Amino acid sequence: MSVATSSRKASFDVVIIGAGFTGLYQLWSLRRLGLRVLAVDAASGVGGTWYWNCYPGARTDSPSNIYQYWFSDELLDEWNWTQRYAGQAESERYFNHVADRFELRKDIRLNTRVESAVWNEDASQWTLTTDQGDALEARFVVTALGPLSAPVVPPFVGHESFAGRMVHTARWPREGIDLKGKRVGVIGTGATGIQVIQSIAPEVAHLSVFQRTANYAVPMSNPSYGDAERAAIRAKYPQTREAIWTTFVGFDEQGETRPYFSIPVEERRAILERLWSDGSLRIWVAGFMEIFFDQAASDEISEFVREKIRVRIRDPKVAAKLVPQDHGFGTRRVPLENGYFEAYNRPNVDLIDLRETPIERITPKGILTSAGEIELDVIVLATGFDAGTGGLTGIDIRGRDGRSLRQEWKREVRTTMGLQIHGYPNLFTTSAPYAPAAAFCNAPTCLQHQVQWITDCIDHLVKNQRRVIEPAAETEQKWLAHHDELAAMTLVAKTKSWYTGARGYEGFEVA
Numbered sequence: 001m002s003v004a005t006s007s008r009k010a011s012f013d014v015v016i017i018g019a020g021f022t023g024l025y026q027l028w029s030l031r032r033l034g035l036r037v038l039a040v041d042a043a044s045g046v047g048g049t050w051y052w053n054c055y056p057g058a059r060t061d062s063p064s065n066i067y068q069y070w071f072s073d074e075l076l077d078e079w080n081w082t083q084r085y086a087g088q089a090e091s092e093r094y095f096n097h098v099a100d101r102f103e104l105r106k107d108i109r110l111n112t113r114v115e116s117a118v119w120n121e122d123a124s125q126w127t128l129t130t131d132q133g134d135a136l137e138a139r140f141v142v143t144a145l146g147p148l149s150a151p152v153v154p155p156f157v158g159h160e161s162f163a164g165r166m167v168h169t170a171r172w173p174r175e176g177i178d179l180k181g182k183r184v185g186v187i188g189t190g191a192t193g194i195q196v197i198q199s200i201a202p203e204v205a206h207l208s209v210f211q212r213t214a215n216y217a218v219p220m221s222n223p224s225y226g227d228a229e230r231a232a233i234r235a236k237y238p239q240t241r242e243a244i245w246t247t248f249v250g251f252d253e254q255g256e257t258r259p260y261f262s263i264p265v266e267e268r269r270a271i272l273e274r275l276w277s278d279g280s281l282r283i284w285v286a287g288f289m290e291i292f293f294d295q296a297a298s299d300e301i302s303e304f305v306r307e308k309i310r311v312r313i314r315d316p317k318v319a320a321k322l323v324p325q326d327h328g329f330g331t332r333r334v335p336l337e338n339g340y341f342e343a344y345n346r347p348n349v350d351l352i353d354l355r356e357t358p359i360e361r362i363t364p365k366g367i368l369t370s371a372g373e374i375e376l377d378v379i380v381l382a383t384g385f386d387a388g389t390g391g392l393t394g395i396d397i398r399g400r401d402g403r404s405l406r407q408e409w410k411r412e413v414r415t416t417m418g419l420q421i422h423g424y425p426n427l428f429t430t431s432a433p434y435a436p437a438a439a440f441c442n443a444p445t446c447l448q449h450q451v452q453w454i455t456d457c458i459d460h461l462v463k464n465q466r467r468v469i470e471p472a473a474e475t476e477q478k479w480l481a482h483h484d485e486l487a488a489m490t491l492v493a494k495t496k497s498w499y500t501g502a503r504g505y506e507g508f509e510v511a
């Protein structure tokens with residue numbers, strides 16, 4: 001049961017917006033300080049990403065022994081992951097278990113979307129209004145909106161004219177959609193599109209994949225776990241817990257320390273083979289750091305991955321379209337896959353390369369590209385999210401002197417370490433832009449780190465009777481300059497992707 005809402009006005013020490021991975025942990029942490037805390041979520045269940053993304057094939061790309069909370073040994077002992085990479089249903093069950101186990105639900109208000117948050121200078125507090133008519137007063141606000149929670153629906157001409165069913169993957173109906181025997185089009189081949197495509201290809205009558213940018217992907221090895229495997233994993237929890245805080249992106253391995261080109265070519269190849277056969281993201285984030293910095297190393301490693309992909313696709317013309325050529329391996333988010341490239345060997349699957357034949361419009365019957373109309377019963381939009389910013393700008397946030405975050409971020413996105421924003425006192429943000437942890441980090445590790453920092457900060461303020469905290473403009477400026485200086489050294493910053501906030505950049509998006 002969530003909090004009863006008979007009175008629409010209520011006061012709290014902290015209101016947390018979001019009851020997903022971050023929000024649940026933030027609620028648990030702040031409640032332990034003895035504070036009055038409320039978490040609010042638009043969904044009808046907890047779990048955030050794992051509540052909303054119930055499309056076919058949805059699964060984590062982080063191993064279950066890492067994609068979890070570390071704050072409770074009892075929880076670590078009692079929760080039994082059934083496989084290396086948990087599917088959406090298992091992840092959602094985990095968050096529901098956490099909410100029950102730690103009696104979090106009594107301080108969670110579901111089915112409630114925060115519409116605005118206004119800072120009151122005289123009272124040094126925030127007032128939040130919701131779509132349920134609440135006015136929630138809070139000294140501190142923590143946004144736990146997730147980096148990828150505001151789905152992007154590209155403004156294709158004729159969008160509303162489609163007579164079939166059109167659905168974004170992050171708004172997949174919880175009762176599912178029967179795709180058997182249907183003609184389905186999937187737009188988008190990021191991590192989500194890849195999972196959908198490989199999952200539905202065998203069941204649909206025909207699948208048309210609309211690809212704008214070809215993606216690298218690594219084959220996932222996803223063994224089931226029995227008691228023996230779980231015992232072995234649990235025995236390593238103390239080391240794992242230690243390791244994730246110290247590695248490059250929050251996984252449990254650091255990777256090669258020797259410079260890439262100091263290693264003989266045969267040995268380099270052998271290391272890449274070993275990393276590849278692990279069936280995980282190790283080859284990306286626990287292999288060679290040079291893929292992020294050194295063009296020559298990036299070229300060699302990218303070619304290794306291209307070879308691996310190419311041999312799995314029967315038709316060389318299709319392979320030429322599916323094998324990425326325009327960016328280096330690992331400069332965009334690398335998905336794991338399971339039979340994705342083989343899906344294109346099926347007679348019922350077609351690849352439409354939007355760089356050759358762009359989408360002109362959506363029609364009542366399907367999608368019209370420059371090569372003609374493709375008739376469809378269902379269009380699946382796997383077109384991603386307004387990453388980092390979308391959750392925050394979806395709320396009308398008014399800081400000191402009535403300034404609007406939405407308006408300010410239209411001009412320039414700014415934060416101080418992704419944790420606070422100048423002009424918005426007592427507002428703490430998680431998974432926000434410019435955090436060291438914003439995107440290029442295993443989210444669960446870095447989000448837990450952010451929650452711990454915010455908890456310590458609020459604890460400090462309360463204990464020391466300090467009412468307000470806000471980064472100074474000069475501090476923010478220094479942080480942004482430091483961030484940009486480091487980012488500019490990477491190949492990631494030179495590549496268009498949701499990491500760098502790029503969207504609709506190919507010039508053929510029909511607005």
Ligand code: NA7
Pocket residue numbers: 148154187188189190191192193210211212213333354382383384385498504509
């Ligand atoms: P992504 O990775 O942002 O992928 C979105 C996909 O949709 C990508 O292939 C885009 O092509 C494509 N897209 C977006 N807009 C258009 C238009 N207008 N026309 C054609 N194609 C389009 O989102 P995902 O949901 O797959 O993954 C998000 C993260 O969730 C993932 O990285 C994991 O961390 C979990 P593009 O590549 O931009 O050319």
